[in-house]
Amino acid sequence: MSAFQDSAVGLAPYVGIAFLTLVLVTAGAKSLAFYKSDVGSLPEPDDSEWIWGHERTVFMNDPGRALRAWVSKLGLTFKIKAAFGAPDVLVLCDPTGIAHILQKKIYDYHHSRIVRPRVARLLGRGLGWVEGEDEHKRMRRLVSTPFTSSNLKQMSADVEQAASVVVNNLTNHVSERDGSCPVNLLDWTGKAVLNVVGRVIFNHDFEGGESVDAQKILDGRRKGVSPIVQYAGFLTLMLLRRFPILNDLPIGAIQAQSITKNVVQTGVAKQMVKRQQQLLEAKGNKAESADLLGRLIDAEAAGQISTEELYEQISTFVVSGHETTTQSLAFTMWELARNPAAQEKLREEVSQFSGIPSYDDFRTRLPYLDAVLRETLRLYPGLPYMERLAMKDDVIPLGTPVVTRDGRTLNEISVRKGQTVMIPIISIHRLDEVWRQADKFIPERWIDADGLPPSEALCAGWSNTLAFSDGPRNCIGSRLAIYQFKVILAQIITKFSFQDTGAKISLKVASSLQPWVVTEPEEGPQMPVLIKLLD
Numbered sequence: 001m002s003a004f005q006d007s008a009v010g011l012a013p014y015v016g017i018a019f020l021t022l023v024l025v026t027a028g029a030k031s032l033a034f035y036k037s038d039v040g041s042l043p044e045p046d047d048s049e050w051i052w053g054h055e056r057t058v059f060m061n062d063p064g065r066a067l068r069a070w071v072s073k074l075g076l077t078f079k080i081k082a083a084f085g086a087p088d089v090l091v092l093c094d095p096t097g098i099a100h101i102l103q104k105k106i107y108d109y110h111h112s113r114i115v116r117p118r119v120a121r122l123l124g125r126g127l128g129w130v131e132g133e134d135e136h137k138r139m140r141r142l143v144s145t146p147f148t149s150s151n152l153k154q155m156s157a158d159v160e161q162a163a164s165v166v167v168n169n170l171t172n173h174v175s176e177r178d179g180s181c182p183v184n185l186l187d188w189t190g191k192a193v194l195n196v197v198g199r200v201i202f203n204h205d206f207e208g209g210e211s212v213d214a215q216k217i218l219d220g221r222r223k224g225v226s227p228i229v230q231y232a233g234f235l236t237l238m239l240l241r242r243f244p245i246l247n248d249l250p251i252g253a254i255q256a257q258s259i260t261k262n263v264v265q266t267g268v269a270k271q272m273v274k275r276q277q278q279l280l281e282a283k284g285n286k287a288e289s290a291d292l293l294g295r296l297i298d299a300e301a302a303g304q305i306s307t308e309e310l311y312e313q314i315s316t317f318v319v320s321g322h323e324t325t326t327q328s329l330a331f332t333m334w335e336l337a338r339n340p341a342a343q344e345k346l347r348e349e350v351s352q353f354s355g356i357p358s359y360d361d362f363r364t365r366l367p368y369l370d371a372v373l374r375e376t377l378r379l380y381p382g383l384p385y386m387e388r389l390a391m392k393d394d395v396i397p398l399g400t401p402v403v404t405r406d407g408r409t410l411n412e413i414s415v416r417k418g419q420t421v422m423i424p425i426i427s428i429h430r431l432d433e434v435w436r437q438a439d440k441f442i443p444e445r446w447i448d449a450d451g452l453p454p455s456e457a458l459c460a461g462w463s464n465t466l467a468f469s470d471g472p473r474n475c476i477g478s479r480l481a482i483y484q485f486k487v488i489l490a491q492i493i494t495k496f497s498f499q500d501t502g503a504k505i506s507l508k509v510a511s512s513l514q515p516w517v518v519t520e521p522e523e524g525p526q527m528p529v530l531i532k533l534l535d
């Protein structure tokens with residue numbers, strides 16, 4: 001063996017180690033590059049606070065306001081610092097990126113660690129809470145039939161009747177006060193919506209919102225909302241992002257959110273189920289149920305769902321069914337009180353019909369009513385923020401490129417598993433760069449030929465808004481919400497006129513968007529309007 005051969009043999013282990021190291025380093029670098037997140041290098045607002053990051057600024061301003069201002073400075077995609085040193089939050093207002101998450105990858109983006117326990121507290125562990133494609137699709141199939149157009153059309157007489165009970169009660173209330181008085185609209189819209197939801201999806205009579213159960217449910221909403229919008233509630237919310245264990249502790253502001261759900265699950269749901277079972281037995285258990293309650297009871301009897309799921313779904317639909325529509329109707333009437341010309345125009349349109357318009361009339365022959373609804377849901381989306389958590393590494397495509405802090409232009413951004421993504425619906429609906437006179441109530445923009453921004457600047461959901469979200473997890477109750485909104489408003493606008501009381505209203509977020517009278521925060525959510533019986 002030559003000296004060279006000797007040395008080569010001697011070097012062999014070192015070459016092997018060097019080669020292996022190279023392979024590992026290359027693989028490591030590749031995987032690092034693969035898993036690298038772009039979020040760290042995204043633009044960020046200047047004024048981060050040590051403890052609060054940017055979250056206090058978001059909370060203390062009007063809903064969506066701070067994020068809108070940051071969009072103007074930083075563009076449609078940026079990050080904010082979370083409170084208590086939690087990882088940065090990706091803020092996404094880019095329609096292409098949003099469609100990617102909501103339409104294509106929704107099952108890879110779960111409700112965030114703040115949102116999911118909150119949904120469980122507010123609604124129950126039903127359709128709005130479930131995660132995972134198979135389970136979600138199973139639940140969605142189970143509950144979808146009552147929300148179809150054809151079912152709603154069939155139920156139209158019930159919707160009209162359930163709404164008119166409350167409108168008649170309101171008529172009596174105002175007549176007894178010389179035909180004119182201030183009312184908190186939320187009290188009345190709450191009763192009307194709950195009465196319709198009870199009738200249509202649970203075959204249950206809430207007695208015009210006056211029954212003991214109805215009162216407990218409506219009262220629970222008020223009590224559940226109040227603590228969380230106070231500063232202590234905010235503090236708790238921020239702590240939740242960092243310390244999710246707090247979800248399970250008996251903290252007032254957090255556990256108050258469960259009041260309505262508990263009232264439903266332990267009280268009215270039990271009676272509903274019992275009565276429906278008796279009805280079914282009387283029919284020899286042969287009747288096919290079209291309403292949601294009947295379908296759920298059938299599924300439980302057939303062993304397809306557990307008794308626990310039966311009650312979780314009932315509370316989910318009682319609460320989600322009345323909460324947001326209640327606020328939407330109140331916001332509309334308040335805007336109509338402040339815009340008398342729009343109020344008169346709407347009244348004229350509805351008054352052309354003798355009696356209550358039919359289901360099809362509401363869909364196609366009342367364009368101004370439709371525009372009023374769209375404009376309300378643009379300005380006051382029931383759920384102002386959406387927050388999702390990436391369950392996998394992902395690459396989010398962007399319609400508008402973002403320039404990173406180190407000067408790179410990105411047409412897509414990579415995010416890592418565990419990334420929180422905020423979609424600020426209310427900010428997106430009011431971007432000054434997109435919407436003309438963004439904060440103004442202008443229903444005409446939905447009718448005039450050049451009233452709307454170009455479609456590429458808008459999102460892909462219902463009416464190019466995110467009011468009902470988008471994709472496979474969009475709002476399952478949207479058709480019912482729209483229909484009952486129109487029926488209730490049409491009945492009210494032809495009987496009453498509304499006037500602004502001058503009370504200063506501020507908007508608060510307690511999961512859903514809530515109106516508060518600035519000088520009376522202790523009263524909880526309120527929407528006062530002076531209401532007058534028409535001759």
Ligand code: HEM
Nearest residue numbers: 127128320321324325382383467468469473475476477481
């Ligand atoms: C104006 C009224 C309403 C608005 C603005 C609204 C808005 C929304 C939004 C934005 C979502 C998506 C939430 C998320 O992914 O985090 C949603 C989901 C949902 N909504 Fe609505 N909603 C309304 C009325 C209703 C009604 C009347 C019902 C039932 C009777 C209902 C039941 C639900 C349910 C069960 C989900 C969860 C759907 C799923 O995850 O598959 N909503 N809603």
